[in-house]
Amino acid sequence: MGLLVRVFLLSLLLVSSLAQLPSQDILALLAFKKGITHDPTGFIADSWNEESIDFNGCPSSWNGIVCNGANVAGVILDNRGISGIADLSVFANLTMLVKLSMADNNFSGSLPANLGDLRSLKYLDVSNNGFSGQLPEGVGKLQSLQNLSLAGNDFSGPLPDSIGGLSSLQSLDLSRNSFSGPLPDFLKSLRSLVSLNLSYNAFTKEIPSGLGMISTLEYVDMSWNQLDGGVDWKFLVESSVIHVDFSGNSLTTANPKELKALAEISETVKYLNLSNNQLSGTLIDGVELSTFGRLKVLDLSNNQLSGDLPGFNYVYDLEVLRLGNNAFTGFVPSGLLKDNLWFK
Structure with a gap:
């Protein structure tokens, strides 16, 4: 009888000790902490410690x-001046993670192959850090993802085709990196997209057709x-886009x-920047400009x-017009001397 009691008590102790083990979520966070080399405000160093573990799991x-x-x-570490190697692979165990944001720090590292295991992730922002390498195919498994911002890093290589499967994606910001290769056709498959920023990279070839389908x-x-290639005028005429910048190509x-397609531009377009390209030819006749839509900046x-410059007499919404460093001739038309128009 005494033996049975001792076995029962040992079992209770074992169960009790197991119940006090940190959850896999906590272990993942502690593993990430090991890569931190500089934390000037102690945001992680003074807070993420085993002494303050909540054994309820989070x-x-x-x-x-x-x-x-x-x-x-959520793991939100934005703008804390933190440095270190960010091993994001440890977060694969955070099965209920919805938001991972560590923008404006000094993290380095790459996006891991198992990133796609974060099936609940809706928001990923690692912008303005020192991440590098190519994007893994696994990023296409993030079917819940709505916001992806990798801006201001040193990511390189072509974009993986799997990104085209992110049907929930609303904002994609890959600006200020070293991505290269042709712009992929799969961009038109992102049917929920509201904002697309691919500026300041090394993408080549033509602007893919079909963006107007979004x-x-x-x-x-x-x-x-x-x-290179031409401007996608069909996109500018048929889409409901508001802001378009194709400059510097x-x-x-x-x-x-x-x-002449400028005369038929969609009335939703408020900002159009085609500067610093190799566009040639003449601008459309001033009379046709009466159908210039609601453009505010050109x-x-x-x-x-x-x-010759057209008259711009019937363009009432235009506020900023930049035409400098071209080969226009003749006089500046009176329509460009309006008080509410900034012309250069």
Whole structure:
């Protein structure tokens, strides 16, 4: 009888000790902490420690941690001046993670192959750090992802085709990196996309057709890449986009009358920047400009445009017009001397 009692008591002790083990979420966070080399405010160093573990499963008292019941739902470390190698592979165990944001720090590392295991992730922002390497195919498994911001790092290589499967993605910001290769056709498959920023990379070839098929798209920035070919006028005429920036590329016009498409531009377009390209030909006749939509900013500077300037007499919404460093001739029309129009 005494033996049975001792076995029973040992079993209780074993169960009790197991219950006090940190959860896999906590272990993942502690593993990530090991890569931190500099934490000037002690945001992680003074908070993420075993002495303050909440054995309910989620360390709600830790800085930057958002809990949903017993699970970690958010890791938010933005703008803390933290340095270190960010081993994001350890977060694969955070099965209920919805938001991972560590923008504006000094993290280095790469996106791991198992990133796609974060099936609940909706928001990923590692912008303005020192991450590098190519994007893994696994990023395409993040089917819940709505916001992906990798801006201001040193990611390189072509974009994986798997990104085209991110059907929930609303914002994609890959600006200020070293991505290269042709712009992929799969961009038109991102049917929930509202904002697309691919500026300041080394993308090549033509602007992919079909962006107008994304009815939700409002913001497009592909400036300062190595794109060639023509402007996608069909996109500008048929889409509901608001802001378009194709500046700083090598875009050309196939024929001198191609710019007539400006007269048919969608009324949703408020900002259009085609500066610093190789556009040639003459601007459309001033009478046709009465159908110029609701454009507020138009930048055609630093191209190879020529001929007389149109009158711009019937353009009432335009606030900023940049036409400098072209080969225009003749006089400045009176329509460009309006008090509410900034002309250069």
